[in-house]
Amino acid sequence: MAGREAFRSFLTTLRCAETGESHDPSVLQSISRGAGATLLPEYDLEAVRAAVTPAQIRARPADLWRFRELLPLNDPLGAPDLGAGATPLLRLPRLGKRLGMANLWLKDEGANPTGTFKARGAAVGVARAHELGVREIAIPTAGNAGSAWAAYCAAWGIGLHVVMPVDTPDPIKAECAAYGADVTQVRGVISDAGRIVAERSAAAGWFDASTMKEPYRVEGKKTMGLEIAEAFDWDPPDVVLYPTGGGVGLIGVWKAMRELAELGWLRGAPPRLIAVQAQGCSPIVEAWTSGAADAARPDDPYTVANGLLVPLPFAHRLILRILRETGGTAAAVDDAALLDGMRELSSLEGVLAAPEGASLIAALALLLDRGDVARGERVVLLNTGNALKYTHLVDQPAAPPVDPLPA
Ligand SMILES: Cc1ncc(COP(=O)(O)O)c(C=O)c1O
Incomplete structure (x- = not known):
């Protein structure tokens, strides 16, 4: 995008949620060393405070990137924007x-x-994976994260392998397929999907984007x-x-x-x-x-x-x-x-x-x-x-159809 403002993330470290140990955010990371726990991004909040005010944020276009100083991306405005965020x-x-x-x-x-709100996670997760050089991702999902990641991976041109329970509603499966993801259905729940993702990712070199392990x-x-x-x-x-x-x-x-x-x-x-x-x-x-x-x-x-x-x-x-x-x-x-x-x-x-x-x-x-x-x-x-992906749970109209009236 020509004329885009220069920007660099204020991300400083990834901290283990269990031990507080710091991890390098400039390379691809998953869970923490040692404790094997979630890594949580941290920012230079003093620098953020000096760089932007709440009033300036409010004046920006209503999308996810208006909060860019508190996000991990170096080029947030260059990310494909499907319109996540700014919900009513x-x-x-x-x-x-x-x-x-x-x-x-x-x-x-x-x-x-x-x-769903999964689009927010996918917008940032896929963009950051792309920044760090990932070209193929695998994700276990209960459904909606799969379709959100599939949409953003399509927009980025990144390959996505989704593993989901066979009981996932059909519209979600169809979404994933429509966005070009490789879909595996497992006779089980998300934890069963997670084990398949871990095994296949290790074998094929895909990035495993399992919940809170990314x-x-x-x-x-x-x-x-x-x-x-x-x-x-x-x-x-x-x-x-x-x-x-x-x-x-x-x-x-x-x-x-x-x-x-x-x-x-x-x-x-x-x-x-x-x-x-x-x-x-x-x-x-x-x-x-x-x-x-x-x-x-x-x-x-x-x-x-x-x-x-x-x-x-x-x-x-x-x-x-x-x-x-x-x-x-x-x-x-x-x-x-x-x-x-x-x-x-x-x-x-x-x-x-x-x-x-x-x-x-x-x-x-x-x-x-x-x-x-x-x-x-x-x-x-x-x-x-x-x-709308769950209409099997919604009551249909009780009245039977009627014939059209003569024209
Ligand atoms: C519509 C919806 N709500 C809530 C959740 C739960 O989200 P989380 O796993 O982030 O707690 C999911 C997860 O699939 C979902 O699809």
């Missing part, structure tokens, strides 16, 4: 009234390319937290609810708030973060409830919300730490309640949420009952996707 923050007046809440919002990530996807997800803080004029909401599979969005929002607090840009306390899971697959909720430092894989995990079918998130310790650190909590809802929430949100507010996002509706009622959330608080539901 919707008020939910009718649902709020039903729940007795005046300050209820929904961040609608369904507005992203490929219909350091940059979370930076894309972080922009959700940055956008939420900005939308509240840097006085963050009291509570953010997040449908938790591998937990990347939760970690991203936490990281956003931490960096903004360190920059001195926040006018209020960071939100309490609440992890919501499906009862049939709720390792984080189980660990949280029992006070365990580690989560454990449930027997026979199952939920209709494919994105929540993550039997043991790789970053489970970090997720639990974040719940503790932010004063948050965790809650599980069963699939029937989740589907009720989906109907309620669509019929009351005109938002047809993916089942993962819809789980937050039932969870919110539960949290209000438990007293974990107060009715007067400012609450944001992070709806991670739209339901």
